[in-house]
Amino acid sequence: MVQQFDVIVVGMGPGGEVVAGELLAAGKRVAVVERELIGGECGYWACIPSKTLLRPPESQRGVDRAAGVDGARLDWSSTREYRDYMIRHLDDSNQVAGYEKSGATVIKGTARITGPGAVEVDGQQLRAADIVIATGSSAVVPPIEGLDRVPVWTNREATTLTEIPARVVMIGGSAVGVELGLFLARYGAQVTMLERSARLLSREDPRPGELTEQYLREDGVDVRTNATARRVRRDGADTVVELEGGGEVRCDVIVVGTGRSPRTDGLGLDRAGVRLGERGGVSVDEHCRAGDGVWAVGDVTGVMPFTHVAMYQGRVVVDNILGTPRTARYEGIPRVVFADPEIAAVGLTAEQAQNQGLPNAAAEVDLAQVLARPWTYETDPRGHLGVLADRERRVLLGAWAVGPQASEWIHTAALAVREQIPIDRLLDQIAQFPTYNEGYLKALQNLDLESRS
Numbered sequence: 001m002v003q004q005f006d007v008i009v010v011g012m013g014p015g016g017e018v019v020a021g022e023l024l025a026a027g028k029r030v031a032v033v034e035r036e037l038i039g040g041e042c043g044y045w046a047c048i049p050s051k052t053l054l055r056p057p058e059s060q061r062g063v064d065r066a067a068g069v070d071g072a073r074l075d076w077s078s079t080r081e082y083r084d085y086m087i088r089h090l091d092d093s094n095q096v097a098g099y100e101k102s103g104a105t106v107i108k109g110t111a112r113i114t115g116p117g118a119v120e121v122d123g124q125q126l127r128a129a130d131i132v133i134a135t136g137s138s139a140v141v142p143p144i145e146g147l148d149r150v151p152v153w154t155n156r157e158a159t160t161l162t163e164i165p166a167r168v169v170m171i172g173g174s175a176v177g178v179e180l181g182l183f184l185a186r187y188g189a190q191v192t193m194l195e196r197s198a199r200l201l202s203r204e205d206p207r208p209g210e211l212t213e214q215y216l217r218e219d220g221v222d223v224r225t226n227a228t229a230r231r232v233r234r235d236g237a238d239t240v241v242e243l244e245g246g247g248e249v250r251c252d253v254i255v256v257g258t259g260r261s262p263r264t265d266g267l268g269l270d271r272a273g274v275r276l277g278e279r280g281g282v283s284v285d286e287h288c289r290a291g292d293g294v295w296a297v298g299d300v301t302g303v304m305p306f307t308h309v310a311m312y313q314g315r316v317v318v319d320n321i322l323g324t325p326r327t328a329r330y331e332g333i334p335r336v337v338f339a340d341p342e343i344a345a346v347g348l349t350a351e352q353a354q355n356q357g358l359p360n361a362a363a364e365v366d367l368a369q370v371l372a373r374p375w376t377y378e379t380d381p382r383g384h385l386g387v388l389a390d391r392e393r394r395v396l397l398g399a400w401a402v403g404p405q406a407s408e409w410i411h412t413a414a415l416a417v418r419e420q421i422p423i424d425r426l427l428d429q430i431a432q433f434p435t436y437n438e439g440y441l442k443a444l445q446n447l448d449l450e451s452r453s
């Protein structure tokens, strides 16, 4: 029997959930297909558990750093219990019931496109005018000799762990490596972080990476840049990671944070005329259209692997399906690593601006030197802010911040970059005293927009 719908959503991570939720609210007949858990990677093995696990040690350190508070204690077993509650004990039955109550047909299984407007799930035939692909991404495990013969964790095992390993080698020093490496170190693991680039967070400006390395070292993480694992072997109970150029590190478990790969295998994309882009993601146009009657959102597009981008693309697709043409714009999207202090960035790096031939000027401020807030917040204040401006157009091109709650105050720069707010207008803005947000005035005042960069 063929079941007919208006829209079939394949994959129910944050991208698919936004699409399904908004289309159901608009009265569409929606089938949602999910082969694991409704909520996706983000809800069970990525954003939610990682932020939940990072928070207790952050607040403990916050107590230590605040004047006049006498210590706080970490309790791994209650942290673990709260993590389990936050990841719904890996049970999505309430989500399934919720979508069914909203009128969706929920199908648990692996979807495969069999032709235009046609999807098959374990022998069930579904038809719809529109198919939305929201299948996300999987962790990349690098091709290192011997890695398949030792204990290796991806984000899945690391975020659902029950006991903290004694010694960890973290391969990768970007978002996943920094967040999970910090969490493990703060719960007592001896963490060695191997990053093959010359610095951490190598896609960002150099300063956030330098500051991140400094703070991770203060937390006891053995950060090694320009370090690549060559081979891995077992030696008794130890896993031994041999490094390019000599040297080795012993550990109990290897955790990989070496990137993500879009989940497109076995989807039957060619049956619907869908093509893959350079980075292996589903190629989409500016409306998130992947083909005739086919749309794609989230990590599977390879555009920017963030939950907020998946949800934004979801909103764009919903409007297009409902008949209001909408174009996705990717300027001014925040990129945050939830370390301690937090690392946030938006827009272009200085190198990207240079490569695009944009006449630019940059300025950095040490917020502890120019603001009151870092001192009212903690006794050993931290906080740096960098801004990058287009000298000719006199608008902000990008910004980065490393400091407490930077994930929140980066949004001032995000809005300025996205809306191209003139710097003279930004200089006239009045920020609440005493906040980290006041740093923008200081940084913008330090910009030299006249001389050549």
Ligand SMILES: Cc1cc2nc3c(=O)[nH]c(=O)nc-3n(C[C@H](O)[C@H](O)[C@H](O)COP(=O)(O)OP(=O)(O)OC[C@H]3O[C@@H](n4cnc5c(N)ncnc54)[C@H](O)[C@@H]3O)c2cc1C
Pocket: 010, 011, 012, 013, 014, 015, 016, 033, 034, 035, 036, 037, 038, 039, 040, 041, 042, 043, 045, 046, 047, 048, 050, 051, 109, 110, 111, 112, 134, 135, 136, 137, 155, 176, 263, 267, 297, 298, 299, 300, 304, 305, 306, 307, 308, 309, 310, 338
């Ligand atoms: C450790 C870690 C921490 C992160 N923290 C953050 C953060 O703090 N903030 C942030 O913005 N981003 C974060 N991310 C990134 C974020 O997890 C992803 O960008 C987000 O999950 C993408 O959502 P999505 O809907 O595209 O896909 P996913 O969340 O991957 O969901 C896709 C769903 O599709 C299902 N599926 C796949 N193939 C099929 C098929 N053939 N049939 C049926 N179902 C299928 C999968 O089972 C899955 O449930 C983090 C990532 C990691 C690894």
Ligand SMILES: NC(=O)c1ccc[n+]([C@@H]2O[C@H](COP(=O)([O-])OP(=O)(O)OC[C@H]3O[C@@H](n4cnc5c(N)ncnc54)[C@H](O)[C@@H]3O)[C@@H](O)[C@H]2O)c1
Pocket: 142, 171, 172, 173, 174, 175, 176, 177, 179, 194, 195, 196, 197, 201, 202, 227, 228, 229, 256, 257, 258, 259, 260, 304, 305, 306, 335, 336, 337, 338
């Ligand atoms: N807070 C957040 O929003 C958040 C948190 C975690 C992850 N994410 C998303 O997940 C995506 C994946 O993150 P990620 O950190 O896994 O990948 P990434 O692509 O950002 O970084 C991978 C890092 O691993 C290094 N690397 C790769 N192979 C290596 C090897 N063999 N030896 C040593 N180093 C090696 C690379 O040089 C790079 O620095 C990110 O792009 C990010 O968008 C977001």
